[in-house]
Amino acid sequence: MGARTRVSRRKVMAATAALLFVPMTKATAEERGAPADDGLNLRHHAVNLNYRPESDTLAGVTTIVGTATRKLSSFDLNFLLTVTSVSVNNEPAAFTSRNGKLTITPKKPIAGDLLVVVRYRDTPGKYPGGVGRGWGWKRTPTGALAVAAAPSWYPTAFDQGDKATLDVSIVVPTGLQAVSNGALQYGGPLPVPGGDQWSWRGEVAQSSGLSLLAIGQYDLRTSTGPDGKQVVTAYGKDLGALDAPARASVERTPEIVLALSNWFGPYPYAALGGVVDKAFFNVVATTTRPIYDGDYFQGGANASMVAHENAHQWYGNAVNPVDQWLSEGFASYAEFLWSELEGLGTATELAQYYYDQFPAGHEAWAQPPANPDPESNLAFPIYTRGALALQALRTKVGDETFVRILRTWVTDQKTEAATTAEFVEHAERVAGTGLTDVFQPWIYAAERPAVGPNGPAVARYAAKPKSYDTITGNRDRLASSQH
Numbered sequence: 001m002g003a004r005t006r007v008s009r010r011k012v013m014a015a016t017a018a019l020l021f022v023p024m025t026k027a028t029a030e031e032r033g034a035p036a037d038d039g040l041n042l043r044h045h046a047v048n049l050n051y052r053p054e055s056d057t058l059a060g061v062t063t064i065v066g067t068a069t070r071k072l073s074s075f076d077l078n079f080l081l082t083v084t085s086v087s088v089n090n091e092p093a094a095f096t097s098r099n100g101k102l103t104i105t106p107k108k109p110i111a112g113d114l115l116v117v118v119r120y121r122d123t124p125g126k127y128p129g130g131v132g133r134g135w136g137w138k139r140t141p142t143g144a145l146a147v148a149a150a151p152s153w154y155p156t157a158f159d160q161g162d163k164a165t166l167d168v169s170i171v172v173p174t175g176l177q178a179v180s181n182g183a184l185q186y187g188g189p190l191p192v193p194g195g196d197q198w199s200w201r202g203e204v205a206q207s208s209g210l211s212l213l214a215i216g217q218y219d220l221r222t223s224t225g226p227d228g229k230q231v232v233t234a235y236g237k238d239l240g241a242l243d244a245p246a247r248a249s250v251e252r253t254p255e256i257v258l259a260l261s262n263w264f265g266p267y268p269y270a271a272l273g274g275v276v277d278k279a280f281f282n283v284v285a286t287t288t289r290p291i292y293d294g295d296y297f298q299g300g301a302n303a304s305m306v307a308h309e310n311a312h313q314w315y316g317n318a319v320n321p322v323d324q325w326l327s328e329g330f331a332s333y334a335e336f337l338w339s340e341l342e343g344l345g346t347a348t349e350l351a352q353y354y355y356d357q358f359p360a361g362h363e364a365w366a367q368p369p370a371n372p373d374p375e376s377n378l379a380f381p382i383y384t385r386g387a388l389a390l391q392a393l394r395t396k397v398g399d400e401t402f403v404r405i406l407r408t409w410v411t412d413q414k415t416e417a418a419t420t421a422e423f424v425e426h427a428e429r430v431a432g433t434g435l436t437d438v439f440q441p442w443i444y445a446a447e448r449p450a451v452g453p454n455g456p457a458v459a460r461y462a463a464k465p466k467s468y469d470t471i472t473g474n475r476d477r478l479a480s481s482q483h
């Protein structure tokens with residue numbers, strides 16, 4: 001493939017990533033034309049579905065519990081499918097649907113407690129993904145996938161960063177499995193007329209932008225993880241030679257989550273696991289349960305990627321940042337920490353080796369993590385340099401304060417869309433000192449920091465850390481879609 005083609009494809013992918021991920025922020029909701037304050041605070045979605053893969057027919061009833069934060073004569077939900085009826089606070093309500101916007105007009109204006117019931121029936125595969133729609137509803141050889149694509153299967157607020165709990169119950173033909181976010185209920189499927197009913201409960205509020213529904217032929221494994229939390233992993237039955245390396249990676253999720261929680265603090269959700277499906281084409285840290293394209297294990301086991309995706313449960317999900325280095329720099333740093341535990345190179349060695357790769361004046365340093373040109377290749381600035389910035393912070397404040405900064409960044413999170421300025425302020429408050437000499441060169445400057453991530457006294461490392469190629473390879477694949 002020629003260089004020109006590569007560049008243009010990279011630009012397209014960078015643009016796609018921006019489109020797919022920024023929608024979770026309030027700023028983009030405004031840019032998209034949704035009101036800055038929609039007057040809605042949704043707390044819970046109870047989604048009941050019946051899906052027939054052969055005809056791609058989805059019938060559903062979603063019950064939403066929330067609050068109208070001011071008097072509303074009508075309100076909008078983000079939903080693509082054909083609606084058959086709506087009620088608001090147990091009264092039938094008028095509604096119109098257009099281009100993914102469901103406008104609901106109650107009999108009389110409402111304020112305060114809100115109970116919305118939406119009934120619908122449609123063939124979701126006909127709606128493409130896009131802004132605010134994630135990857136859309138994707139039919140697969142044995143079922144369907146909806147990754148970060150809530151409007152394809154349940155109505156929710158336009159502001160996808162606005163967190164709510166999610167319970168999903170779905171009937172699929174016997175012999176298929178249906179996997180969602182949260183914990184599997186009743187120990188498995190319940191036989192009901194028309195097939196098997198799979199029920200999942202998400203006790204902790206999550207972004208609707210990171211919901212998951214995976215229907216197909218999977219081998220499900222259920223076990224108990226750290227703090228007694230339920231672990232459910234699912235492997236497509238058609239993985240073939242990819243099955244073993246996928247399991248050698250994703251089955252280590254409980255061990256990896258436990259290791260990460262020693263750094264980042266308690267795992268923020270009530271369940272964990274993963275889905276591996278070769279009908280998907282990406283890796284996404286959907287809440288509680290990342291989904292991995294089986295092809296990502298073509299090169300063999302890759303526990304480092306599992307560490308990356310599960311780090312996003314803290315940084316990317318529990319904390320939902322505007323600036324992507326606050327997700328990707330942290331998740332890449334988790335790969336450094338995991339490498340150290342595996343004896344494949346320490347975080348210090350990795351950070352130094354990356355720093356030494358590019359001299360001052362090299363174009364790699366031209367894009368600062370805090371505000372890079374979105375048209376540029378973001379792999380190094382957001383992922384690697386973001387991780388190096390954390391190593392520089394650790395060098396400056398010491399391990400104990402560094403861990404306190406990371407943990408309280410999650411537990412003290414008050415905004416739905418965290419910014420770099422908030423992180424800097426947070427770190428300085430926890431450290432009790434100004435940190436301009438770390439953040440200015442590492443996060444804001446469009447040049448190589450004069451002092452390396454381990455401080456001025458550290459010499460170059462001659463030997464490449466063993467995990468370097470894996471972590472760099474993960475970065476370059478994940479950076480094409482920012483996961």
Ligand SMILES: [Zn+2]
Binds near residue numbers: 312328483
């Ligand atoms: Zn990532």
